[in-house]
Amino acid sequence: MHRFTDKVAIVTGAAQGIGAATALRLAAEGASVAVLDRSCTDETVAQITAAGGVALGYVCDVTDRTSVQTTFDATASDLGHPHILVNNAGITRDDLFFRLSEDDWSTVLSVNLTGAYHCAQVAQKFMVAQRYGKIVSLSSRSALGNRGQANYAAAKAGIQGLTATLAIELGPYNVNVNAVAPGYIATAMTAATADRVGMTAEDHQTMVAERTPLGRVGQPEEVAAVIAFLASDEASYVSGQTLYVNGGAR
Structure with a gap:
């Protein structure tokens, strides 16, 4: 399947986790991928090029x-x-709200929400001019509320509002805008959450799996598959949506 032949994709936070899995998935389906991160992107790029892709x-x-x-x-x-x-x-930058610092609040909002604003606003100029574009942003199950994550929850809820609004404004230019809201995915980020609550990543995953209908935690590749669908022309009439990828959790 080569849904992205002759397409150029930009993936932010693509050095590891869901971002890396998404970059690999899009490249495997024919996209030329710009792998963006605040740190070294060499490993993701090397994996793509070793598989014959362009990055x-x-x-x-x-x-x-x-x-x-x-x-x-x-x-x-x-x-x-x-x-x-x-x-x-x-x-x-997790902490209970009564002791959440202003710096941790601002930093999380800046990266998770303002960062998406910056990237979408710059990208849409290209997309509007060519009358074609797909924007997929990462929200989270935490947008519905999660203890110790007031900052993260607010940012990820903001992504859903931003997505719905951009779909309205950019739709006339043939730009689809959607969001994906993962539940618990086995990544370095969730391992850090486990450490914060004094558990190993493995024990934390076991605890979460026990209360997830599918009986396990998710993998980055499973989220990447959903992102790839929303970025494809198969989802040409899907816009303004937030799709939860959480194993059936409520």
């Missing part, structure tokens, strides 16, 4: 508008104008 790595700080503009311009020059944007860059 270039860029260091980008999504909280810095100049960094985003410069990186997207470089991507357009190196690979071509972007057809797909996956807003995946995200961090957690």
Whole structure:
């Protein structure tokens, strides 16, 4: 299956986890992928090129508008104008609300929500001009509320509102905008959550699996598959939606 032949995709936060899995999935289906992260992207790029795909790595700080503009311009020059944007860059700074610092609040909102705003606003200029685009942003099950994550929950709820609004404004230009809200996915981020509550990643996953209808936690590749669908022309009449990928959890 080559749903993304001749397409250029930008994936933020693509050095590891869901971002890396998404970059690999899009490249495997024919996309030329710009792998963005605030740190080294070499491993993801190497995996894509070793499999015969096309990818270039860029260091980008999504909280810095100049960094985003410069990186997207470089991507357009190196690979071509972007057809797909996956807003995946995200961090957690967990703590109970009564002791949540203003810095941890601002930092999480800046990366997870303002970063998506920066990237979408720059990307849409290319997409509107070519009358084609797919924007998929990462929300989270935490958008519905999660103890110790007031900052993260607020940011991820914001992604859903941003997505719905951009779908309205960009729809007339043939730009689809959707969000994916993962539940518990086995990544470095959830391992950090386990450590915060004094558990090993394995024990924490076992605890979560026991209360998940499918009886297990998710894998990055499973989220990447949903993102790939929403970024494809198979989802051409899907826009403004947030799709939960959480094993049936309520």
